[in-house]
Amino acid sequence: MNQKDPGRVLQAVARDHVPEDIDLLPGILAHIEKGNRFKMKSTTKMMAAVTLVLLAIAALLVGLPAAAKAMQRLFGYIPNVGIVEKGAPIRVLAEPVTVTREGISVSVNSAILAADKTHLEYRIFGVPGSAYPNREDVAGCMDAPYLRLPDGKQLESINADFAPVPAGVNEAVFVMPCIMNTLPGKAPENWELSLKFIPAPPDLTLMPVVDIPATSQATSTEQLAAQATFTPGAVTQPVPVAGTPTAIDDQSVTVVREIETSDGYILIGEFTPQGIAEGQVEPYGEILIRDANGKKVHYTNPQDINSNLSGLDASKPYWFVQFKAAGLAYPLAITFSGYTTRQAEPGATAEFTFDAGSNPQMSQEWKPNQDIQLAGHTLKLVSISVDSRNGYSFKFKCDPDLISVDLEIVGYSNSGWGGGGGCYDGTYQRNLSYETIPTGLLTVRIANMVVKGDSLAWVGHWSPATPRTDLPANPTPQPGLCLTVDNLENLDRAPDNMANGKALVFEQLEGSDQYGLVLYNLADGQKKVIASSGNWGSLSPDGKFVAYSGPDNAMHIVDVDTLAEQVLPNASGFNLRWSPDGKRIAFVALGGGIIDSVFIVNTDGSGLRQVSTLSYEYVAGWSPDGMQLYFVAPFTGGAAWKVYAFDLNSGVATELFTIENGTPKFLNPKLSPDGQWIAYRGRDSSSLYLVRTDGSDMHLALENVGADGIEWTSSGWLGVSLMDFGTEKQTLVLVNPESCEAFQLLDVGGEMQGLFIP
Amino acid sequence: MDDVQAVRRLKRGEIGGLEILVARYQVKAVDTAYLITQDVALAEDVVQEVFLRINRRIRRFDESRPFKPYLMRSVINAALDAVEKQAKWVHFSSDKDTGELEEMISQAASVEDQVEFAQLKREIEAALANLPARQRAAIVQRYYLQMSEKEMAEALDAAPGTIKWLLNAARTRLRTLLGSERSAE
Numbered sequence: 001m002n003q004k005d006p007g008r009v010l011q012a013v014a015r016d017h018v019p020e021d022i023d024l025l026p027g028i029l030a031h032i033e034k035g036n037r038f039k040m041k042s043t044t045k046m047m048a049a050v051t052l053v054l055l056a057i058a059a060l061l062v063g064l065p066a067a068a069k070a071m072q073r074l075f076g077y078i079p080n081v082g083i084v085e086k087g088a089p090i091r092v093l094a095e096p097v098t099v100t101r102e103g104i105s106v107s108v109n110s111a112i113l114a115a116d117k118t119h120l121e122y123r124i125f126g127v128p129g130s131a132y133p134n135r136e137d138v139a140g141c142m143d144a145p146y147l148r149l150p151d152g153k154q155l156e157s158i159n160a161d162f163a164p165v166p167a168g169v170n171e172a173v174f175v176m177p178c179i180m181n182t183l184p185g186k187a188p189e190n191w192e193l194s195l196k197f198i199p200a201p202p203d204l205t206l207m208p209v210v211d212i213p214a215t216s217q218a219t220s221t222e223q224l225a226a227q228a229t230f231t232p233g234a235v236t237q238p239v240p241v242a243g244t245p246t247a248i249d250d251q252s253v254t255v256v257r258e259i260e261t262s263d264g265y266i267l268i269g270e271f272t273p274q275g276i277a278e279g280q281v282e283p284y285g286e287i288l289i290r291d292a293n294g295k296k297v298h299y300t301n302p303q304d305i306n307s308n309l310s311g312l313d314a315s316k317p318y319w320f321v322q323f324k325a326a327g328l329a330y331p332l333a334i335t336f337s338g339y340t341t342r343q344a345e346p347g348a349t350a351e352f353t354f355d356a357g358s359n360p361q362m363s364q365e366w367k368p369n370q371d372i373q374l375a376g377h378t379l380k381l382v383s384i385s386v387d388s389r390n391g392y393s394f395k396f397k398c399d400p401d402l403i404s405v406d407l408e409i410v411g412y413s414n415s416g417w418g419g420g421g422g423c424y425d426g427t428y429q430r431n432l433s434y435e436t437i438p439t440g441l442l443t444v445r446i447a448n449m450v451v452k453g454d455s456l457a458w459v460g461h462w463s464p465a466t467p468r469t470d471l472p473a474n475p476t477p478q479p480g481l482c483l484t485v486d487n488l489e490n491l492d493r494a495p496d497n498m499a500n501g502k503a504l505v506f507e508q509l510e511g512s513d514q515y516g517l518v519l520y521n522l523a524d525g526q527k528k529v530i531a532s533s534g535n536w537g538s539l540s541p542d543g544k545f546v547a548y549s550g551p552d553n554a555m556h557i558v559d560v561d562t563l564a565e566q567v568l569p570n571a572s573g574f575n576l577r578w579s580p581d582g583k584r585i586a587f588v589a590l591g592g593g594i595i596d597s598v599f600i601v602n603t604d605g606s607g608l609r610q611v612s613t614l615s616y617e618y619v620a621g622w623s624p625d626g627m628q629l630y631f632v633a634p635f636t637g638g639a640a641w642k643v644y645a646f647d648l649n650s651g652v653a654t655e656l657f658t659i660e661n662g663t664p665k666f667l668n669p670k671l672s673p674d675g676q677w678i679a680y681r682g683r684d685s686s687s688l689y690l691v692r693t694d695g696s697d698m699h700l701a702l703e704n705v706g707a708d709g710i711e712w713t714s715s716g717w718l719g720v721s722l723m724d725f726g727t728e729k730q731t732l733v734l735v736n737p738e739s740c741e742a743f744q745l746l747d748v749g750g751e752m753q754g755l756f757i758p
Numbered sequence: 759m760d761d762v763q764a765v766r767r768l769k770r771g772e773i774g775g776l777e778i779l780v781a782r783y784q785v786k787a788v789d790t791a792y793l794i795t796q797d798v799a800l801a802e803d804v805v806q807e808v809f810l811r812i813n814r815r816i817r818r819f820d821e822s823r824p825f826k827p828y829l830m831r832s833v834i835n836a837a838l839d840a841v842e843k844q845a846k847w848v849h850f851s852s853d854k855d856t857g858e859l860e861e862m863i864s865q866a867a868s869v870e871d872q873v874e875f876a877q878l879k880r881e882i883e884a885a886l887a888n889l890p891a892r893q894r895a896a897i898v899q900r901y902y903l904q905m906s907e908k909e910m911a912e913a914l915d916a917a918p919g920t921i922k923w924l925l926n927a928a929r930t931r932l933r934t935l936l937g938s939e940r941s942a943e
Contacts, residue, residue: 010898013883014789017798024784024802025777028809181824515773535767551774553763574766596762616762666769 019433026429076206077259077266082304083209084114088167090204094196097174101188103128108174108193112200118147118155118162120174123635123658125642127179129597129615131186141178141189148173170197210258210465250274253334253460257312263471264325265464266302268318271336273458287319287336292329298485299323300684300704327473330463340453341403344375349447351410352381356439360386375449377402379428391433394444398423401452407432410443480690480699482740483733488705488722494734494743499523502560503719503732503745504530504537504546504754505709517548518749519560522732522757525746530558531565536574539754540582541714546754547585547603549574555587557603568605577619579626580673586611586619586629598631598646611646612653620678621671630656630671630678630693634664641667643678645693657695670710672718677737679710679718688720690737701737706730709752719745721752761825768816776813783826784809787833793898794837796887804840808832830903834895841891
């Protein structure tokens, strides 16, 4: 042991207390299974007096003019940039700058210079995968880029922005010491791009940002009185109604900032449950927003706000929503749902004894099967065993509502403990460890039982400082936009000739915890399990076979009629895509030390060929003649994707265009069967865009619909599975991107990964 | 299976992906949380909650970035939050105070070099316990997670200058507590 190595000393310090064989998984899985995420110990008591005070405050606020509710601050909002200070004239980049070296291009495409920050949009493409570490736990270069001013001063970057460029300084050099995370000597270093700045054009959008004082949240005493359910003067606790918890209207949900956008608003708010003296409440599910007429308000989460909170306390967990305002009636009701936890009975304890003998041995076990009553709950002590840390492991059968109980062996001080994590699979486990294992007749005390509290909901209200009057209730739809979240419910069922075929879906199997691939019959909704474990399914062009990536990462091909299965030799990977003739499969794999590059293999396992040497790629699809393979690779940093076409004859991959508005997460690009269009998921991970394969006519086709699975039919209809964010269910829809005709097919249990309609 | 594939599996609903990530990083994560919170139970809670949060938000995870730094940043911030909130919680456990822990550690070894090492550990631990949580986090990031100051700045949402100040303040204090020859440099 090198005592001069503080890292190892710190590890050793931790190791004295944290067991190396720690196992958090059961607790984590228990919480996931139960769909909750509470953990804190609390007593939930709501005082009616608090509500009365709030009512009184609300009464004082009624009648204040709307303008007095809000206070204009010196901030403005620029879409795709975020919130900026308005203290100085905004400047922009005079013109984009690109430098290319050794096939790698670095471009600064735009810049916004504000009083508080400099926002640069830069892109890096063409970095070979070999330049990156081939293991995630190996770090490459981490020197961040900076701006160098003419006087030599450096402006460093934090969260993608740079410190402000002083007024009057209209030149800077964008310096990138290395391409982030590349290995030494594997990619060009010391990049410098000279930038010039000019005043922003008059039409630059700078939208008003309004901070809202805390006292302006209430809307009217009548509304608050109607929603308050407490008995004056009594100590009470909200009683949840099954499925629809009582909404508590007590300033727990507040809006702290509103931003007017071109078609609606962005709201930034806080959720701070009031009246809970101790402990913590964590929200679950989604924020529900309804307008004054009860209409559900669909929203997105603005991507450019999260890390940019100019003027707000960045340590607070704010929520953000963006929505369109056309046709809305105010005030909006904003509802959060959550759980509390509580101590079952403070001070309650119980004890049991067991005889460990004079020399307990590893794995020795006792099975008392003893019922223990504590705070009105029954714990059955199932077993006690000697563990590897000079201690004992206690297992109980438990009530599903149990969160935790504390244990101690009376008269002994434990050096550590483990387990807990709630009642998982009907079992609660707790370990105690000691410097020297206690022996003989031992008394174990149980105390501090914490159980799941109530399911609650909290509502807050918001009206705009100055309601918009410039937005038509029924705005003219933009060209090419076929489906929005607001007109999903109006979709007709698909006619019989279209609801005829099959859809491959990745979903949880009935009666099982496992996820697998299921083939749905579109006509009657009947389904058949194709693979009980595995993912990344792809339906062959004739609909007769499914290729998928097994749990072993190997490529499997299944005959959907007989379920006969073969495993391809020499091919393992995911993101599988059949060629139009059904003879080859493109896929993504770790190859040649490069993480996730594209390969092709024949369906008999022969002819394995690596197509690309970039990283983190996705296959988009094959050209109709099978001679071009389209794929995408992300910009280093993930905010944009370059589309490539690989020519199988020449072996050359050609750069086509860049997708700037795609999600940096799961882009799911899909090439149409005629080779003309690529469909992909938008930046919000919910919308769907279309773009021609030459990069033209890029447009929004499905807006904020929860687009997840994307597949084309042979006749050029677009099949999309739409996520319901509250559940794992998805709805399959068919959209004709030319005519915008759209139909609903059926509801399925997960993401669609294949679609065949003859 | 590497982290990227584990993340992708998790994104697509396969809990096996989470199992891999938990198995791979839970010890390091709990160590990190413990060094900041100085409380094993709290550290386990923190890490468990971080993994639950990651599971809920995994679809938003940018696959082009490595998972481990993302996880460790989350753990650090959650541990700091937990320390701040701890005063509001009802304490049920019978954890020892620092003095008892020091006593246990000092008794832990019997071989001579281990004795010396145990002594150093004890002093480090006591010194850490006396640092404000944010300075502890800075020490943990710099010397345990071996993060660069830029990474630390991003993780703590602080300016690099602030990180330097935190480190310097922590070092100064550690030197005082440990003696100049045993500074954590």
